[in-house]
Amino acid sequence: MCGRYATTRSEADLGLLFDAVTVAEELAPSWNVAPTDPVPVVRMSRRHDARVVDTARWGLIPPWADDPRAGARMINARAETVATSPAFAPSFQRRRCLVPADGWFEWVRDGRKRQAFYMTPADSSVLAFAGIWTMWREQTLTCSVLTTAALGGLAAVHDRMPLILPRERWPEWLAGGGDAPGLLRPMSPAELAAIEVRPVRPDVGNVRNNGPHLLTAPEPEIEAEATLF
Template sequence: MCGRFALFTPIPQLTNKVGAVMSERDIGPRYNVAPGTWIASIRQASEDSAPTLEEMWWGFRPSWAKGKGTQPINARVETVATNNFFKSAFAKHRCLVLADGWYEWIKNTSPKQPHYLCRQDREPLYFAAIYAKREDGRLGCAILTEPARGSSIDVHDRMPLILNDDSLESWLAPDLTDKETIRNLVGHIDADLIEHWPVSTAVNKPSEGQGDELINPL
């Protein structure tokens, strides 16, 4: 799964890659982004508009759900196109969640031992995500996950779906709605790019800070 991540690369550097229009709101670095908060994302609302940087609530519950049920933070790539809760968003409302790395926890450790996972070349990450309008009119999203690959298998059996550069435009394209076409055009980064290391257990509590020391190797 993906339940916590870090974002500290300057936002203009991330938006330039997809030609996204910047938000007027200043988005500073965060080293322990948790669910149930507003997170930086990019979406393309229509064929005639440019991608835009927007803040979305990390938690997916469309307005038609009438405030009932959970707000999942992740959606499995294996079922997102067919699950009734997600399939409309997968077809019509796809977005990118911006990150530099994410955290996972080694099982059966006490206290829970977090690891930080990122690209070996330290390039930023573009998580595939879906979004929907919430009851309050704002947008909420869920990050897609896939079976763990590469060294991330050491830490957890799932990982976020991290898109390669060639897939970003297709993933955002609002006119691309056929699920098989989407799957054929969209690819993830090479598993060999991923590395990880243990970090402070201060990550376990987002209230304990957002400083860059959280990603330092133990």
Template sequence: MCGRFAFHSLDLSTLAKAVHQHDLFVDAEPRYNVPPGTLISVARRVAAEAPVTIEQLWWGYQPYWADAKAPQPINAKAETIATSHYFAPAFKRHRCLIPVDGWYEWLNVDGRKQPHYLTRVDNQTLYLAGVWTERGDDKPPGVAIITEPARGTAREVHDRMPLALDDDSLEPWLDPHFTEREAIRGVIRHIGAELIQHWTVSTAVNRPGDNGGPALIDPL
């Protein structure tokens, strides 16, 4: 799954190159412990001919047409997102990217949960595939991060991981012209498993919020 992440570099250069734009930047502060139920930086294209924009959207997905008591998931499974009544409309029309530097998972060690930080070995930005939906009542749109079965060393920490896309997949993922599942599958690839590394970090990250700053991602 993906329930906490860090985005501190604010570097969107790979995405800017992929979508042929020079004006992509993040109007936000570096964050080292981003929890659900907060505003996060999201890249999306709201119409077929519109430019890619970076906006602050809500991490929690609840469509405006859903009952008020409907769930507000933060993740969606890659295996079922295209056929799920809850997510399928967004998968077809409202795909987005969530830039992060890394994410956290917790490994049970002797009855205690030890946090690990997972990131790219080359320190490049990770672009996580997501979907967004209008929430209504003047609320900012809500977002869910897509997850897939864990690969490579990520499997040592958790059985699932966020779907991080390779550079060539960024533009087609944001292209509203792709609406059918098989067409999307044909142009989308996740990054290689060999690009992911992880290490243990302080349990200070267990407290949601930006506690500790850069020290939160330091290896123990």
């Protein structure tokens, strides 16, 4: 977790939702975001002295990395170690961001078949994943999503989930510094109860597939009727 998610709101809408200035390049909505894709993030900007909606490559590339492909292995940062990891700790202290999402995907294996599930707010509100960012070679903004142990019924789908921040925690997260345990505390039971888990079509397993149809329920399997002779 988290290896696929959906983010479909426009940069203008995100600017309003997060009270931020939009500096991001225009991105098409995506119902199947995959590692290394460009994604919207919300971060603090010294230049604008405000929050900005920016564009980052999903998969943090440490400043010392020689190859950008290293980012494909660093799409997630574990909340348990982000404050001490050499690759993630500097960004956790000084370069935190929010990663807007509509929901995220996980898979559960049932015998030889894998069923995809989509986790999303029941009221269709925006999710803010806790994220960190860095600039690779002064030209490529990259980010990672923090994950934590899955809570409640979500643990039946996967043992990890994104660290999701409610609106009242956004200022503290974006400010930098602060107390790690407090910053990394999990969502409350009430916030967790607002997350809906629904089975969706298997098409989402292919990164080339995209569109709102990926969020629809899978077609029921039709058992062949026995023919009597």
